[in-house]
Amino acid sequence: MPAQSSVPIEVTVGSDAASVKFASLLFKFVKNYFLLILPAFVVLRFLYRRYASPLRQYPGPFFASGSRLWKTYITWKGQTPFDFIDLHKKYGPIVRIAPNELSFSSPAAAADVFRAGKGFRKTDFYWVFPPPGNPDIFTEIREDVHAQKKRFVVTPYSLAAMNGLASFVDDTEDLLFNKLDGFVKEGKPFDFGAWLHYFAFDVLGEVAFSRKFGFLDAGYDIEGCIKTIDDTQWYDGIVGQIPFLDYFFRRNPLWQYIPGLKTKDAVITRIALQEMEKRKKYGSNQIDRKDLMSQLLVASETAPDKFGVGDVFAVAHGAIFAGSDSTASTMQSFFHLVLSNPNVYKKICDEIDEAQSSGKLGDKITFQEAQQLPYFQAALKEAMRMRPGVGLNITRHVPSAGAEIDGMRYPGGTRVALNGWVLHRDRGVFGEDADIFRPERWLDADEKRIKAMDRSMYQFGGGSHLCIGRNLAIMEMNKVLPQLLREYSFRLAYPGRPLKSNSTFFVVQSGLEVYIGKRR
Numbered sequence: 001m002p003a004q005s006s007v008p009i010e011v012t013v014g015s016d017a018a019s020v021k022f023a024s025l026l027f028k029f030v031k032n033y034f035l036l037i038l039p040a041f042v043v044l045r046f047l048y049r050r051y052a053s054p055l056r057q058y059p060g061p062f063f064a065s066g067s068r069l070w071k072t073y074i075t076w077k078g079q080t081p082f083d084f085i086d087l088h089k090k091y092g093p094i095v096r097i098a099p100n101e102l103s104f105s106s107p108a109a110a111a112d113v114f115r116a117g118k119g120f121r122k123t124d125f126y127w128v129f130p131p132p133g134n135p136d137i138f139t140e141i142r143e144d145v146h147a148q149k150k151r152f153v154v155t156p157y158s159l160a161a162m163n164g165l166a167s168f169v170d171d172t173e174d175l176l177f178n179k180l181d182g183f184v185k186e187g188k189p190f191d192f193g194a195w196l197h198y199f200a201f202d203v204l205g206e207v208a209f210s211r212k213f214g215f216l217d218a219g220y221d222i223e224g225c226i227k228t229i230d231d232t233q234w235y236d237g238i239v240g241q242i243p244f245l246d247y248f249f250r251r252n253p254l255w256q257y258i259p260g261l262k263t264k265d266a267v268i269t270r271i272a273l274q275e276m277e278k279r280k281k282y283g284s285n286q287i288d289r290k291d292l293m294s295q296l297l298v299a300s301e302t303a304p305d306k307f308g309v310g311d312v313f314a315v316a317h318g319a320i321f322a323g324s325d326s327t328a329s330t331m332q333s334f335f336h337l338v339l340s341n342p343n344v345y346k347k348i349c350d351e352i353d354e355a356q357s358s359g360k361l362g363d364k365i366t367f368q369e370a371q372q373l374p375y376f377q378a379a380l381k382e383a384m385r386m387r388p389g390v391g392l393n394i395t396r397h398v399p400s401a402g403a404e405i406d407g408m409r410y411p412g413g414t415r416v417a418l419n420g421w422v423l424h425r426d427r428g429v430f431g432e433d434a435d436i437f438r439p440e441r442w443l444d445a446d447e448k449r450i451k452a453m454d455r456s457m458y459q460f461g462g463g464s465h466l467c468i469g470r471n472l473a474i475m476e477m478n479k480v481l482p483q484l485l486r487e488y489s490f491r492l493a494y495p496g497r498p499l500k501s502n503s504t505f506f507v508v509q510s511g512l513e514v515y516i517g518k519r520r
């Protein structure tokens with residue numbers, strides 16, 4: 001027995017010694033040649049990802065094919081709408097924009113990706129968006145959990161619910177017009193885009209919590225709150241390209257000690273927390289208005305185990321982040337495009353004046369009255385076509401069994417990217433003049449073409465993640481935009497100067513400076 005047992009011991013000792021020797025040699029080698037090994041590893045990994053991938057046949061920028069850093073860089077630049085339009089012009093309808101990611105330019109591809117039941121899933125890009133502990137419907141990437149949560153929010157977000165809150169948009173409009181009257185008197189150019197931004201925020205405060213945030217009253221970005229939201233979005237869009245980096249930054253426990261970065265400090269979060277506490281204390285029935293938060297609380301009371309109070313807070317709070325920059329940006333684009341095209345501007349004003357004189361418009365223009373302004377409707381849709389409020393690609397994973405997109409099969413797990421700015425310029429659908437702002441395309445074309453164009457509009461995304469706040473955004477814009485054009489005349493302070501824009505998700509814009517006068 002002893003002789004038998006000595007053999008394995010000798011072998012173990014021998015192999016241990018060999019392993020130790022090998023490890024020590026390896027260590028010495030790595031230490032001596034570190035400066036060569038590291039770049040060699042990076043290059044080999046890059047080449048492997050570029051050439052060993054089933055996506056190797058697709059064209060695209062060289063650096064994009066082997067590393068996600070290219071997409072991170074292009075997002076960081078903040079000009080993704082324009083960069084992706086150029087990219088597709090250069091490389092064609094399918095472009096490889098990361099080792100495992102393809103961008104598509106055709107609306108037919110988008111229809112396949114968003115079609116119900118196809119099983120395309122949100123990617124981990126959204127995982128970075130706060131709050132990490134309790135994702136809302138926008139940030140939730142588990143499709144089954146998302147579907148469950150969405151069931152509770154459909155009614156509070158419905159058109160009927162939003163129409164029920166329309167009078168509070170009227171109150172906010174009054175406040176805006178009051179401030180604009182001041183600029184009429186001054187006669188100097190002013191930053192109208194900023195006021196549209198304050199308006200969008202204050203409307204959301206009313207809709208979500210029955211309380212304005214106070215931006216219109218103050219006339220400035222209180223406590224830098226809008227800037228904080230934009231900075232957060234800037235971070236989310238960039239870090240979302242390589243999500244594990246979030247562990248080093250925002251998910252790092254030390255992050256909260258950096259002054260100004262704690263979101264609890266932001267005025268919007270403070271107000272949301274106060275309103276939540278108020279409702280918890282007095283009960284949601286004590287809030288005389290059916291605002292979004294009260295309606296969500298009522299929904300939660302039916303099944304608190306499935307949609308708890310934490311979800312109510314996350315959804316109501318998330319609405320401010322999802323609905324503010326997006327709506328403000330769309331209104332700014334509308335005004336900039338309309339004022340840059342005097343013939344369009346005149347046609348809209350003529351249409352409004354005619355409707356006014358024939359008694360079709362009330363003192364406060366309603367959503368329903370605005371539907372009787374076909375040219376205005378065409379101009380609004382055309383603005384959303386030319387400059388959708390989301391400028392970054394919306395990304396999805398191909399389901400694990402693989403899937404067909406626009407007639408071609410793609411392997412499971414491939415990331416697909418769709419950008420509204422690119423999709424909306426498809427010449428096959430929107431015509432050879434797709435690059436120009438021409439509201440008439442929505443009125444001149446035959447019914448079949450208009451339907452095809454409508455189906456190819458992705459300003460609100462698509463499929464199971466279609467924007468749930470679109471009813472509010474559409475209602476709000478249909479009320480305030482014609483009303484502004486009826487009451488005031490506008491002139492660009494710097495004709496020909498494009499809006500400044502930055503987009504790491506929503507398109508954040510500035511530079512809409514105008515002269516304003518009274519029309520009535």
Ligand code: HEM
Nearest residue numbers: 138319322323326327330389459460461465467468469473
């Ligand atoms: C013109 C204004 C708006 C635009 C252009 C817009 C755009 C979008 C887009 C493109 C998506 C899809 C994102 C994706 O799939 O990754 C989306 C989703 C969403 N939007 Fe909007 N949005 C607008 C207004 C609003 C408003 C006012 C609210 C809230 C009050 C809102 C709340 C949401 C939410 C919660 C989602 C996630 C829906 C889901 O995943 O089920 N949005 N929006």
